[in-house]
Amino acid sequence: MVAHSHDEENALGGHAGRVIVLGAGLAGLSAAYRLKHHHGHDEVIVIEKNSHVGGTASTVTVDGYSFDLTGHALHLGDSMVERFITEDLEMKDELVKVRRKAGILIEDRIVPYPFQYNLGHLTRGLRDKCVIDFLEATYSEGRRSRDSTEQCVSPSFLDYSYSAFGRSITEVFMRPYNRKLWCIDPDDLSTDWMDLVLPKPDLQEILRGAFTVKDHDDTGYNAEFYYPREGGIQHLSEGIGKKIKSLIRLGKEVTDIDMDRKLVKCRDEEYHYDYLVSTIPLKDFMRIARIPCKKGRLSNTITRGFIVVVPSSKAPKYSWIYIPDETKRLYRIGNFSMFSPNISKPGMDVLWLECAVLSDECEELPLFDDILEEMRDCAWLPIEHLKHLATIDIDPSYVVFDRMRNMTLEPVIEECRRKDVIPCGRYGLWSYMSMEQAIKSGFDAADYCMQQ
């Protein structure tokens, strides 16, 4: 066993002492970057089990086609993160702005996203039901349930959806789609994840969208997004990685953590720390650090993405299409070539076809042939032209926001902080985060270490 002590490797330690960062995804990389370049703190080591940086924000190349683990659209709503990427990383000219073109498959039509602002694309009967139910939820009986959910500490997503959108929008889109995405019934799902993603219903927009037929919709937080001109989303992760190259140790899986002795162990090495910033999944951290789960349980989904290539002339020209139909396993299909033409070969598009299960039901994940069979009658997806390139599992993918999560999380994070362990990032904090939020979370963890 090689022991890396305090005095070795670095002599420039600031008052945070030695900081070990677990994981070189966007949160871990950003934490280390901020410690080194903002705080001038050099006594930092990033330990990553993979042979590359990026974590969930990684890009894979197979047969000359590049693709992210799943579609990764970069939003820059936070000025600090925007400055970091465009100025500190000098990536301004390396990103392109992309206009989202998203749809929702309802029966055999593709309705532009967001659903509630494009009701005019539905059959007349369904549109009228959606509008009437929405108005009823807003102005009459439904108002009562909205008021009561506002008073609740944490209403379920289903309560929220009924009171905000009414019965029909909920039953046609919100409920089935979210049941497929989160793999639990929206009645058991809290609303704690929602701030960023769900546009608040706007009466005028709903009515306008019901009585005019827009081809394209620019509402919602992701109407426009950024994407690297070359190299997929990996380009962003590597952009941070190369500024802190000397701090990163790749191919080292942490297998044991002793929080009392402040020791992290990989297979044949151990590292002492003063502060430990952890971005590895909290569920794994608890196991490795032997933190018992006194109350509750942490649950997550696994997303399986089938990556396929298809002649560009046959490909659906959407950034992504949501599929709420519960007779189909796929919940979303996306086209990487709509993010950037530079990831594919001329004349071919790269798509991802996505489905999910709860992590303890992984044997139920479908195979590619199951999906082909299921999509056989789908007019806009030419299954006979799809060439299967890879199958990618993301585990964990979505952290399940059920009541168990809230019961488990707080005491564990408190115990960690008491022992100078700072969980951060999407999975470190067992939360719902975009890439931008993961970067910000890494910054916050770095600042925390320096402020103690």
Ligand SMILES: Cc1cc2nc3c(=O)[nH]c(=O)nc-3n(C[C@H](O)[C@H](O)[C@H](O)COP(=O)(O)OP(=O)(O)OC[C@H]3O[C@@H](n4cnc5c(N)ncnc54)[C@H](O)[C@@H]3O)c2cc1C
């Ligand atoms: C299906 C899906 C779609 C998404 N789409 C978008 C999108 O369109 N736009 C957007 O902004 N965000 C999107 N995200 C979110 C985005 O991917 C994350 O917020 C971000 O990449 C999280 O970064 P992180 O560093 O917190 O976690 P991770 O990227 O998971 O990093 C954790 C790192 O820890 C490493 N690790 C784990 N265990 C160990 C161990 N024992 N020892 C050493 N290393 C270990 C892992 O290998 C990994 O590199 C999506 C996420 C998913 C799952």
